[in-house]
């Protein structure tokens with residue numbers, strides 16, 4: 001039986017990088033990978049997709065393709081293009097190295113993988129900007145999904161939409177991504193609201209090759225929804241100016257060679273999200289204040305990765321000492337951690353097997 005086979009690879013991401021809350025993201029060399037196949041001439045009776053999964057999250061992720069985040073996003077994209085269902089006898093094998101709920105963009109990677117899966121299954125070849133629209137209809141803040149899709153150190157904003165488009169972009173997620181029951185009646189969920197065009201806009205900043213990312217990953221999950229719920233809705237002018245001043249410097253400073261630790265360390269400080277999240281991450285202020293370029297040569301800056309609980313340390317060397325000292329501080333708060341040194345990754349990729 002002739003098969004179509006392709007694979008999808010999406011990197012992890014670290015969002016915010018200190019002052020860039022919901023604005024900047026960095027793709028990292030840790031991947032969500034999908035191997036996809038289906039027969040080009042399937043048996044006449046329709047068979048639903050079969051999903052298998054190894055690696056991070058394997059014990060908690062739904063294997064029902066109508067409940068799994070990646071395949072639901074793919075079905076959303078397919079149905080927005082008048083393709084009502086997955087190809088028959090579709091098999092998806094997932095390997096995931098991105099831990100769930102740790103601030104390394106696992107949900108953003110799952111969403112981007114879903115947009116690429118839907119696009120590839122229907123051979124749509126949508127432009128990257130349109131794929132981003134679909135990802136943003138689901139994830140709704142651009143930092144992780146943009147960096148995961150395009151790769152590198154990326155800044156992004158959401159367009160100010162015309163009123164009708166703004167309404168379309170803010171329909172409840174449950175309408176965008178209903179949990180499609182496999183025995184759904186013919187019409188149910190067939191016509192989800194498509195995303196408006198041009199929701200997200202981005203630019204890639206330079207990145208100094210000597211700078212690597214140390215991810216210090218606590219062994220507990222923190223949902224992004226919970227970590228966003230503790231944030232205020234209003235900020236003082238002083239706190240906004242504090243962050244904007246640092247972000248303006250940081251986006252250029254991280255591309256300069258040699259990197260200037262004094263400049264970057266201060267530019268990675270934040271007053272918009274980290275102070276409010278410290279109650280959810282025991283040891284966070286102690287780690288970020290005790291580990292500095294003065295105490296740990298090689299360190300450039302240290303911050304919460306995304307919504308946490310992972311700590312991101314940017315450094316050129318001395319990774320073991322930085323990580324082990326962070327581990328010792330976390331231990332005082334009964335938090336166990338794992339750590340790894342990561343490189344800045346390229347964007348997502350789809351590779352088609354030769355026919």
Ligand SMILES: Nc1ncnc2c1ncn2[C@@H]1O[C@H](COP(=O)(O)OP(=O)(O)OP(=O)(O)O)[C@@H](O)[C@H]1O
Pocket residue numbers: 013015032057061068069070096099100101102103104105106107108109110144222223224225305306307308
């Ligand atoms: N590969 C995946 N397949 C299916 N669902 C996933 C996958 N990865 C993540 N998820 C879903 O996303 C949830 C985690 O998303 P959440 O936004 O809370 O954290 P995160 O994306 O890891 O962190 P952050 O957004 O701070 O970087 C998981 O509990 C799971 O429901």
Ligand SMILES: N[C@@H](CCO)C(=O)O
Pocket residue numbers: 015016021022023141143144224227228273306307
């Ligand atoms: N900017 C987001 C990233 C996490 O998805 C936040 O900090 O909540």
